[in-house]
Amino acid sequence: LAKTTQPISMDSYEGQEVNITCSHNNIATNDYITWYQQFPSQGPRFIIQGYKTKVTNEVASLFIPADRKSSTLSLPRVSLSDTAVYYCLVGEISASKIIFGSGTRLSIRP
Amino acid sequence: GAGVSQSPSNKVTEKGKDVELRCDPISGHTALYWYRQRLGQGLEFLIYFQGNSAPDKSGLPSDRFSAERTGESVSTLTIQRTQQEDSAVYLCASSLGRGVLAEQYFGPGTRLTVT
Numbered sequence: 001l002a003k004t005t006q007p008i009s010m011d012s013y014e015g016q017e018v019n020i021t022c023s024h025n026n027i028a029t030n031d032y033i034t035w036y037q038q039f040p041s042q043g044p045r046f047i048i049q050g051y052k053t054k055v056t057n058e059v060a061s062l063f064i065p066a067d068r069k070s071s072t073l074s075l076p077r078v079s080l081s082d083t084a085v086y087y088c089l090v091g092e093i094s095a096s097k098i099i100f101g102s103g104t105r106l107s108i109r110p
Numbered sequence: 111g112a113g114v115s116q117s118p119s120n121k122v123t124e125k126g127k128d129v130e131l132r133c134d135p136i137s138g139h140t141a142l143y144w145y146r147q148r149l150g151q152g153l154e155f156l157i158y159f160q161g162n163s164a165p166d167k168s169g170l171p172s173d174r175f176s177a178e179r180t181g182e183s184v185s186t187l188t189i190q191r192t193q194q195e196d197s198a199v200y201l202c203a204s205s206l207g208r209g210v211l212a213e214q215y216f217g218p219g220t221r222l223t224v225t
Contacts, residue, residue, distance in 0.1 A: 032211050043114075043201050043216025044153065087152065091210035096166040098143065098210045100153035 004088045009105040018075045020104050022088030025069045030092035033064060033071045038085045038103070047086075048073070083108045112136065114217035116202050122223045123192055131187040131220045135204030141212060142185050143203040144177055147219070153201065159185060160208050192224045 005023040012018045024033070032051050036044035048055055050062040050071070061074040075082055085103040115134045123129050135142050144156040159165050159179040170177070174192075179185040189196055199219040205212035 034210060036214075043203065043219060044214070045216070046213040049211070049213075085152075089210055093207075093209045093211045095209050096158075097169055098155045098158070100145070100155070102152040 004090055004101050006088055006104045011107045012078055013109050014079055015077055018078050018106065020073045020086055021070055023070045024090045027068050027090055031090050034089045035073045036087045044087060078108050080108050114202055114204050114215055116217040116220050118220060120221045122225060125194060125224055126191055128190045129192055131200050133185045133202030133217060136215055139204035139206055140182055141205045141208050142179055143214060144187050145201040146198045147201060148198045194224050197222055197224045
């Protein structure tokens with residue numbers, strides 16, 4: 001399993017773009033990168049998944065450079081409701097374990 | 111449709127007692143996952159079930175923990191002789207696909223407090 005490293009916490013303000021980077025230096029060829037969001041007292045929620053280059057959905061964008069040793073979750077124009085913990089996961093379909101790690105605690109201020 | 115449900119939502123038990131936590135996955139989801147989350151910590155993977163395949167139990171913290179799943183339906187996580195360090199939120203998730211690539215849908219969790 002590829003180990004991931006994320007900042008413990010980040011702060012930003014409403015209306016700003018927030019970028020959270022995850023390092024995964026030993027990512028394997030078959031590994032995908034997945035991000036989840038967790039609000040207090042709730043289970044995590046799937047945000048986005050990608051393998052290479054850029055993926056965009058209605059919530060976020062995921063940027064993955066050519067070497068795939070890191071990835072960046074981009075949240076456009078954040079609001080107070082984006083305050084949550086964000087987890088980066090790396091793995092492939094046959095993995096028997098799933099590592100969420102400690103995540104990044106994002107705090108958005110007015 | 112209905113999401114993942116877990117019961118009980120809260121459980122307070124005395125040290126040394128056994129507890130059983132239940133998870134009802136989304137209908138049709140073939141995979142089911144159990145996690146533990148201690149206060150202020152990230153998710154700790156415990157075990158996952160995929161169809162009728164035997165699960166990898168190496169993620170369970172100790173032999174006091176066991177998990178069962180009947181077919182592609184309900185699952186139970188049993189903790190025997192509970193200890194104070196077992197206090198945590200136990201989260202269950204289910205997915206259509208398999209493993210980390212599948213979008214997991216989480217239940218609300220069971221908050222376990224061992225006194």
